[in-house]
Amino acid sequence: MTWSAIYLIVGGMAGVQQEITRSAFPAAVPGSGRSAGTVARFVGAASVVAVVVVFGSAFLWGPAALGEDFAAVLPPILVATAAYTLVAVLSGVYYGARRWVSAAGMTVTDALLRVVLIVVVMLLGLSGPAYAWATALPFLGSVMLLWIVSGRRAMRDVDFDVDVSQLLRNSVSTVGAALGTGMMISGLPLLLGVASRGLPQMQLAALILILTLTRAPLVIPLLALQSYLVVTFRDHPSLALRRTLVWGAGLVGVTIVLALAGSFVGPWVIDLVYGPDYALSAALFGLIIASAGMTALLCLTGPAVLAAGRHRAYVAGWALSSIALVIGLFLVPAEVWATVAVICAAPVLGVGVHLAAILRRPRS
Structure with missing residues (x-):
């Protein structure tokens, strides 16, 4: 149930990726994009709001859905929420800029890191909370690796068709839709x-x-x-x-x-x-x-x-x-x-x- 809960939240945060994808366009001249400030402010606001909402609501659904492991798996769920906000934004920039290789690299890196960590947890015979951490940490690891490889360059190559406030308002809609996607x-x-x-x-x-x-x-x-x-x-x-x-x-x-x-x-x-x-x-x-x-x-x-x-x-x-x-x-x-x-x-x-x-x- 922890896996399903994390991916229900991740499914909701995927709405951020869809809005970033829609609003990020390749800059007219490569390297001339002015997106760094927009993205930084958006990521800070979006990640804080997401963590607060998940933490506040977790006490309503967590005990019934996660049972006695609730307190132990809540921290990795919150880490996954914050980290996936970064994944969603960077992936959206890749897609909006049509950087297909980098977008695929994010997906593959995340999956490989998760497989490795889950195998390690299995071999060590660890319990449910360890699986929750093995699910959450690859989000952070993959975005750090991709940022070093191509993220900074991609950020300089895109412009947005909306400002931060409009981006946040639009993301409320897309996150709402993505929560429906995750639910279904x-x-x-x-x-x-x-x-x-x-x-x-x-x-x-x-x-x-x-x-x-x-x-x-x-x-x-x-x-x-x-x-x-x-x-x-x-x-x-x-x-x-x-x-x-x-x-x-x-x-x-x-x-x-x-x-x-x-x-x-x-x-x-x-x-x-x-x-x-x-x-x-x-x-x-x-x-x-x-x-x-x-x-x-x-x-x-x-x-x-x-x-x-x-x-x-x-x-x-x-x-x-x-x-x-x-x-x-x-x-x-x-x-x-x-x-x-x-x-x-x-x-x-x-x-x-x-x-x-x-x-x-x-x-x-």
Whole structure:
């Protein structure tokens, strides 16, 4: 649960990265960017606010979600919150400046450092809090390494289209949307564990397992490409509507194919690998894969709306979907079909909001 909690927070702070990506443009003359002061003031304000909010709210959700380890894992959670603010800003600068190699380097460095630390923790036989530190510290390590390698140079090569105050206001919207993203994706196991306690334990475990496995080919790639999509839509606004509709139609088609294939193959694979205790019906498999496709579609329409500067519509789509998900999970009967139906229907609401914004007349 600590991993899920950290990545729910990280998912929210990813909204900072999306706004930095949207607002950071390559400087007209390399090396002439005047972003250092803007970024420094923004990072200081954003990191302090994030840590205060997480610390203040942790006493409301932490004891129930994290149990007796709450006090021990709170410090690494706060470190992860502050460190990921730095990661989000520097990654956003890389994407906005189209420094794809550096952006990829941040992701790879963070992942490698985390694997190394987790392996060390496993070999030493340490407990849960050690895993929390192994999850949090790579954020700080990766941003320090990338800053030395290319961060300072990248900062001199970008300008922002807004000042610090507007950047902070816009980031409130994007962080709100990203919290919805985190709630619906990385935080979903945590949410299911709290809201669906009426489900039999094995059914809940099977549902979380299959949701995790089936979202990998659809949701995770779109989630990883959020900043790239923002830049793509931002830099080619005349093609944004067409690309959204064409790519969205393609995504729906892929989802239908995978849902049909998964309904035939999925139950057999799960039974073979995990045993009959994790068995779910073929039709349920298809619906779970459809839910992944709808969430992935929301991850496509969101960047198109944000790139157009429609922050209110962007956050409204994600907020409506996440609120519908939370309320639905608490209200529906403790039955696996009803739970999956809510997970499938919630993102459709947000897609509708985003499409309505995209189809509106472009701003002059």
